[in-house]
Amino acid sequence: MDISKHDYLEKVLESHKMKHVSDFVSKHKTKRDEIKSELQSNYTGKIYVPINSGSYAKHTAINIKFDLDIIVPFKRDAFETLEEMFDSVYDFLYEKYKDKATVRKQKVSIGLEFYPDEDGEVINLDIVPGRELNQDKYLEDKKLNLYVNTLYGVLKEKTYIQTNIQAQIDHITAKENERKKIRLLKAWKHHNRETYKSFLLELLVIKAFDQANIDGNLWEKLKKTMEYIQNNVNQEGFTLKDPGNSGNNVIDTLNTNERQKLSDTMKRIIENIEANDDNIKIYFPINEKFEETDTQRGYGIKTASASVSIPPNNTRFGL
Amino acid sequence: MKFFNQHKQVSLIIEETLLKKISQIGIEKYPYETGGFLVGYYSDDSMTLYITDYLLPHKQKGMAYLFERSIDGMKQVFKNLFDRQKHFYIGEWHTHPNGSCMYSSTDLNAMIEIANCETVNITNPVLLILSITEKQVKDFTFSIYNNKGLHPYE
Structure with a gap:
């Protein structure tokens, strides 16, 4: 070599950097924000502010396969059961987007795969409904119960899973x-x-x-x-x-x-x-x-945006 | 003062007073080499670099033909600079007493090491070399590092 x-x-x-697909990412973000807003309007009083999750939020995304995840935290008394919560969000999204996207139930999320746009690009979003563990405690402890729709592995007998998405994001921060x-x-x-x-x-x-x-x-x-x-x-x-x-x-x-x-x-x-x-x-x-072949114009940075740089130690210069 | 690099089609802007301050430090250390860090920021379109200040290393070794600088005690300085002003490390400067302002193989290797360093977030660090005598700066050159090469600004 x-x-x-x-x-x-x-x-x-x-x-593999996301900057190569920035327009595609922007389209996802626009659609994500629209869905967040729709959910908040529809579930006023029952819902906390939806949060961004997944690899993009954790800065571990690569540009080959990409989607955006939204966590939708509901209040404990918003639904009798987790299944009811999951079905309600699915029904709402299905009615809202059935003419624009394939809406399907997944393991813990509802997947929206929008039909190709004028550029032939397909926007994928995963919506993860969760219900706070204890009434009015979500903002404090960030703990959610997710409904498990498709059963797998050790969760064979389980129909829900407790999680803390914020802790997962913080873990890699x-x-x-x-x-x-x-x-x-x-x-x-x-x-x-x-x-x-x-x-x-x-x-x-x-x-x-x-x-x-x-x-x-x-x-x-x-x-x-x-x-x-x-x-x-x-x-x-x-x-x-x-x-x-x-x-x-x-x-x-x-x-x-x-x-x-x-x-x-x-x-x-x-x-x-x-x-x-x-x-x-x-x-x-x-x-x-996105292989860099010719010299690209402009100053380059390694991450999506500027950040602190610490140069190496004991560097030697000289005639 | 504005400089342009044909290779990357980028500009570099630095106040003349700042360059004079750096020059004065170099002259004071004559006949030994000295140097330090350059800090600044890029324009939103990443086509212009604004050099806003320099930092002197807390530890350095300067000899007639060699300059070695440490980053001991500097990490927090860089962090504070970014937190407060969003300005960051953008490259290096050093003097060549009685020499030209052409970079040496030592300089190039240093810049390769810098660009490859995982804690450095920029891919095109710049290098300022000042050719100095006992009393004055004879010449100086800014170069941009890219793909294992240094390319001067005009």
């Missing part, structure tokens, strides 16, 4: 190091058609940084993160606590075989890349749609 693995991964990250590796693993997941949940990868990366000594350049950090996953994900007793609900061990969404497979996959990726640098392109491809 003619450039270092570090430089290559920087290009991978650059090509101000962790740019972790976010870079999350974006890279999400790029790997999408390009290699892996089915692991993004939330699972997110928690694995954060735990790796918390538990292991993750340092070095971008490749070295990614490698150490993957090594942590390889060495731990298949271990008995390994836990992955959901910051929104400490009783929810997210690793339990994978069975023993799936955990071993993830461990083996991480091992294989590391070995293959170490054997031949060029293999990194297979696992972490550049999004060619």
Whole structure:
């Protein structure tokens, strides 16, 4: 490979940035704001201000597959049951948007997939209704119960799940190091058609940084993160606590075989890349749609907006 | 003072008084090299850089042909600067006593390291080199870093 693995991964990250699809993001935001407003009008007195969630809110989004999530927090006495809440929001959105979008019930959300617009672009939004755990306590504790529509994994007998979306967002706030590796693993997941949940990868990366000594350049950090996953994900007793609900061990969404497979996959990726640098392109491809080929005009920044920069230490200049 | 970089089609604006202050610091340290950080902000369209100030490192080593600066004690300074004014680190400056204002391989390697640094949020840091003598600045050059190269402003 003619450039270092570090430089290559920087290009991978650059090509997956949301700034390349800013017009598309704007369309999503406009539609999101419209839906939030409609919900607030329809459920006046029963609802708190809807909040933005998902990968975009957590700054872990990549531009390959993208949607926006809205959490809709209802008051405890707004509905008798969580199912009633879920159905009510579905019915409302269906009536409102049935001519403009496919509206469908999902696991904990209602998905709206708008028909292609004049540019052929499809806007996707996930609306997650939740009911506060205790009457009038949401603003204080941010705790919500979500209705679980599609049953899966360990939640087979459950029809609801307690969560704290704000805690999930806060968990990744101000962790740019972790976010870079999350974006890279999400790029790997999408390009290699892996089915692991993004939330699972997110928690694995954060735990790796918390538990292991993750340092070095971008490749070295990614490698150490993957090594942590390889060495731990298949271990008995390994836990992955959901910051929104400490009783929810997210690793339990994978069975023993799936955990071993993830461990083996991480091992294989590391070995293959170490054997031949060029293999990194297979696992972490550049999004060619936005590959920087010619010199781009203007000053560049690495994140969506300006922020603090701390230059490296002990830098030498001289004649 | 306004400078233009053809390579990136960008402008750089700095007050003459600020440049004079930096020059004076360089002359005072003659015959040793000295330097520091440049701070500022970009225009909304990212086509113009406004250099608003310089910062001196708390720790530095200056020799006739070498300048090494530390960031010890500087992190909070950068954070405060951004919190209060939204101004941020945009590059570096240093002197070449009795030398030209052309960058050296040491300078280029330093800029590569800076651009690749994970805690640096800009991809095109600038470098100001002042060629100085005992009493005056003979010349100076601003360059912009991009894709492992330094490209001077005119």
